[in-house]
Amino acid sequence: MKLVLRLMGSLLLWVCMASVLIMIVLLPRDTQSHREGTLDVMSYHFTWEKYKQNITNYFDEVKAEKSLGITKFDQPVEVELSLYFKRSIVILVPALLLSILLGVGKGVFDYRHQSKVGRIFGKGSTWLGQSVPDFFLIFLVQTILSIAMRHGFPRLDMYGDEEWYNIFFPIFFLSMYPAFVIARYTSQALEEEDEQDYIKTAKAKGVPERVILWKHILRNAMPKLLQHFMPIVLTLLSGMFVVEFLSLYHGIGSRLINAIHIRYSIMPGEPLPIDVPAVIGFSLLIMVMLLIAQWMNQIFDFLLDPKRRGSHE
């Protein structure tokens, strides 16, 4: 019951935020320009009437068409959503799983190798991995690979999304930074747990190290690690924009940026339109993914809560 209430709370908050977002996207965006000597000066005047008109127009259209609108490519938003969602989810979910797997493994490695040499390969490399920005890693790998290809390495398509193996590069790039972050949290949590009395007891009883590590320490450190789940998902999603941009993988991130129309220059008198239906559609899609992540977090939190487990038994 408590769980259901919490899930509903998240949903309610989500609805509020989604409506605020739609209201921001529907702000009127036409500009005016006038001449001052040899310069054309552009300006923007906000009027409530236009805003109201924008909102009613959009919602009337949504009601009439039973769709979120038509994008600038003359496609219903839903068609594009399902296409790009499929593309992005095949890199996001594996990247999340891979980063958790690698991160926990690396964290355990760091925790077990605390000697002088072990520290360099363990904690030192984790620290290094966290401080190298992901775009730098992407450039580095792309440069090294293209040099290698010039010298007889088999030719691979590193950019775009046409080949089936194109998903591997974005997955790899996307999972690296979160993996190092998770590794740091894991080794920290393991060290904190290490000093507890029950571990000393287990060691005194002669339980093998490996069993203590995987069964006792890691299991009890889980709720602590779960606290970082949402921040990790958030980093993954913001990493998605950069990775898709740099590896030309056309997923949700690059489509949303495309819909927002980023450009170097604007001609005077030109309006500043954004692809309203696409922006609303893709923003809502990202928010839905976050809502699902939030729900998963709450459910796991509920299942792993030791107090609840204790009262059941």
Added chain:
Amino acid sequence: MRKIPSLWIGIIGCTMFAIFFFFGPYLPKVDKNVTPHSYVVGPESNLDFILPPYVPNKDFILGSDKKGRDIYSALIMGTRGTLSTVFSISVITFLIAIPLGAAAAHLSFFRYILQGWNYLFSRLPVFFYVIIISTIPFFIFSPHRAVWMISFLIIFELGKVGEVVYKSVKLIQNTTYYEAGILAGSKPIGLWKRYYWPNCYPQWVAYFVQHIGSMLFFTRTIRDIRYFHFAVIIPTR
């Protein structure tokens, strides 16, 4: 001190940045305005025009970009702008977040504010908020566009930092020595001076540096996708 290599790496790195920051424009061969060159006359004759981008040579130590701007000068001059932007974001965020977090640990009113703030701004990627906000024409045409963007970043980051401060203060409030301090009759100022600050400041300083790093990362990302240069109004004749 000799046994901590990371300290030495850090000191050397920070000194380099400090030199670039303070003495950047006076360093040899630095072009203060980072002027674009549309062509360079070649060594052979006057009609030998060489167009950018240039490979590294005597005049362009690290080469140039497509518009003929010297990369070496751009790097050094860019250090100033970037570092001051990032520093001001982090400093202002922490100046607001530390009192807010400490107040939230004492008064439930501030606790609710902090919680609400976090609910609002920490559930979506900051990047996502920034790209949505920066499409609003009002901000594009505002002459203080950079100030607006920086204040938005501060607003979005405030909840996260405040929460960290709140948690660290709360941790101290749960200890027995803190209770002893209360029983001995410490006033809030004394509590702050003797209990919170000595225990928390190493953690806060570490978080501050980490925050600067993440902001650096973030502004770089935004620049990548060309956001801070969103609108340039072309003068026409």
